[in-house]
Amino acid sequence: xxxxxxxxxxxxxxxxxxxxLKALTQAMPGEDFIYLGDTARxxxxxxxxxxxxxxxxQCAAALASRGIRCLVVACNTASTPxxxxxxxxxxxxxxxxxxxxxxxxxxxxxxxxxxxxIGTEVTISGGAYQAAILSLxxxxxxxxLACPLFVALAxxxxxxxxxxxxxxxxxxxPIFQVDSPPDTLVLGCTHFPVLKEAILAALPKGVNIVDSxxxxxxxxxxxxxxxxxxxxxxxxxxxTDNPARFARVGSTFLGEPLSPDAIELVDL
Amino acid sequence: xxxxxxxxxxxxxxxxxxxxLKALTQAMPGEDFIYLGDTARxxxxxxxxxxxxxxxxQCAAALASRGIRCLVVACNTASTPxxxxxxxxxxxxxxxxxxxxxxxxxxxxxxxxxxxxIGTEVTISGGAYQAAILSLxxxxxxxxLACPLFVALAxxxxxxxxxxxxxxxxxxxPIFQVDSPPDTLVLGCTHFPVLKEAILAALPKGVNIVDSxxxxxxxxxxxxxxxxxxxxxxxxxxxTDNPARFARVGSTFLGEPLSPDAIELVDL
Numbered sequence: 067x068x069x070x071x072x073x074x075x076x077x078x079x080x081x082x083x084x085x086x087l088k089a090l091t092q093a094m095p096g097e098d099f100i101y102l103g104d105t106a107r108x109x110x111x112x113x114x115x116x117x118x119x120x121x122x123x124q125c126a127a128a129l130a131s132r133g134i135r136c137l138v139v140a141c142n143t144a145s146t147p148x149x150x151x152x153x154x155x156x157x158x159x160x161x162x163x164x165x166x167x168x169x170x171x172x173x174x175x176x177x178x179x180x181x182x183x184i185g186t187e188v189t190i191s192g193g194a195y196q197a198a199i200l201s202l203x204x205x206x207x208x209x210x211l212a213c214p215l216f217v218a219l220a221x222x223x224x225x226x227x228x229x230x231x232x233x234x235x236x237x238x239x240p241i242f243q244v245d246s247p248p249d250t251l252v253l254g255c256t257h258f259p260v261l262k263e264a265i266l267a268a269l270p271k272g273v274n275i276v277d278s279x280x281x282x283x284x285x286x287x288x289x290x291x292x293x294x295x296x297x298x299x300x301x302x303x304x305x306t307d308n309p310a311r312f313a314r315v316g317s318t319f320l321g322e323p324l325s326p327d328a329i330e331l332v333d334l
Numbered sequence: 335x336x337x338x339x340x341x342x343x344x345x346x347x348x349x350x351x352x353x354x355l356k357a358l359t360q361a362m363p364g365e366d367f368i369y370l371g372d373t374a375r376x377x378x379x380x381x382x383x384x385x386x387x388x389x390x391x392q393c394a395a396a397l398a399s400r401g402i403r404c405l406v407v408a409c410n411t412a413s414t415p416x417x418x419x420x421x422x423x424x425x426x427x428x429x430x431x432x433x434x435x436x437x438x439x440x441x442x443x444x445x446x447x448x449x450x451x452i453g454t455e456v457t458i459s460g461g462a463y464q465a466a467i468l469s470l471x472x473x474x475x476x477x478x479l480a481c482p483l484f485v486a487l488a489x490x491x492x493x494x495x496x497x498x499x500x501x502x503x504x505x506x507x508p509i510f511q512v513d514s515p516p517d518t519l520v521l522g523c524t525h526f527p528v529l530k531e532a533i534l535a536a537l538p539k540g541v542n543i544v545d546s547x548x549x550x551x552x553x554x555x556x557x558x559x560x561x562x563x564x565x566x567x568x569x570x571x572x573x574t575d576n577p578a579r580f581a582r583v584g585s586t587f588l589g590e591p592l593s594p595d596a597i598e599l600v601d602l
Binding site: 105106107108112113114117187214215217218219221222224228229232233236307308311 | 373374375376482483490496500501579
């Protein structure tokens with residue numbers, strides 16, 4: 067009988083990273099996972115880079131103390147400033163963010179190399195997607211836009227219908243209703259995959275969508291030798307506050323019910 | 335020459351309380367104020383009551399240490415659970431929340447005594463407005479509704495136009511497009527006054543709007559003997575994170591420009 071591997075640790079400022087966890091469990095169904103949502107201090111997207119780095123180190127410490135074989139920073143806002151500090155601190159397991167896999171997928175799929183990226187204010191103003199895409203191909207052109215209201219829509223579960231579509235048009239028309247628009251759009255926030263339908267409705271036909279949750283899961287799978295198991299792995303849920311809201315909003319991102327009783331409250 | 339009074343301390347989880355500060359400066363232009371926005375930990379509206387009480391005590395301590403003559407909890411979310419703890423801790427100056435003045439104004443103006451209240455999730459589920467209104471008149475009937483997306487709209491400055499109005503209809507129609515709707519609506523969140531135009535557009539004619547910022551300022555003025563001065567008082571600005579965003583979003587609520595350089599960063 068094979069000894070079970072340590073779980074894969076995943077953290078986010080809140081519940082959006084559950085879209086990454088969902089993609090990870092679909093890519094590697096035999097693995098165990100620990101997911102930590104720092105719900106006491108969400109959102110990271112409006113906080114300064116220094117604060118986001120400090121919080122990320124605390125999240126990583128909580129997961130590392132339980133033993134993990136890989137750390138996934140399932141948060142575009144935290145991936146931007148925190149990866150260097152995390153990698154300096156932890157050398158015993160690989161650390162994967164969501165920026166690089168999304169940038170690689172976008173450069174691979176785009177024909178015109180004109181790529182749009184949407185995310186939170188910190189992700190976009192931090193410029194990490196723009197830098198990652200340009201370092202992969204210096205001829206690329208990036209149109210980047212912060213869409214903070216998409217986060218609020220996703221958390222309220224208002225993911226389809228006229229309000230979501232009107233907001234998608236308001237954000238995306240200035241980028242796509244022009245001459246020579248981008249041919250690829252990176253969903254650079256883990257909240258955005260659940261809005262994919264409304265976003266697609268606002269886009270011109272033929273634009274590629276890169277879902278950073280799916281591309282991150284593929285990158286983690288390529289890095290590890292996933293556990294082969296006939297049984298589905300377990301997910302351990304941790305949150306720093308408000309398990310009831312974590313469960314309610316989290317089930318939107320997980321796509322299946324999540325019970326507040328399954329969530330362990332931790333203090334960082 | 336009269337000795338200057340100590341300033342009036344005002345705190346909120348972020349910038350929304352600036353709508354209360356604006357009403358206070360209009361009601362008492364000769365007074366000095368210190369405003370603290372706990373921007374490192376906003377929003378309070380999605381956090382547990384225990385966490386909100388802890389944060390509120392830390393905000394009050396920061397203001398009290400500088401010397402204040404009155405403390406205004408300019409945050410509906412914090413007023414709900416934190417006032418008893420704050421009043422137990424500080425007996426040297428009066429402490430005013432935003433719930434009681436709004437409830438009093440609503441009961442005074444409503445003819446049918448059917449009153450609607452909108453606010454954040456914690457404000458509404460905490461039931462403080464409902465309890466305050468019923469304690470003033472036990473025959474009153476309260477229709478309460480959480481409108482968290484209004485907060486995100488206000489912070490993005492998307493306060494008028496079709497998206498704001500569509501969202502107002504989505505939230506308010508189930509309460510007002512019925513037989514015997516409420517005749518009074520309490521804006522039970524400091525973010526909502528800037529959305530007043532969109533909210534009015536979604537309401538049946540003749541509904542009274544109670545703005546908790548204005549009613550709170552009137553309550554503070556009635557409690558103090560405001561400084562009479564030919565010169566306008568000063569406002570000292572404190573924030574726990576991200577002065578640039580504080581200034582940008584805050585100017586929406588203040589209704590005039592606010593410079594990031596005017597904001598002192600403090601650590602609680």
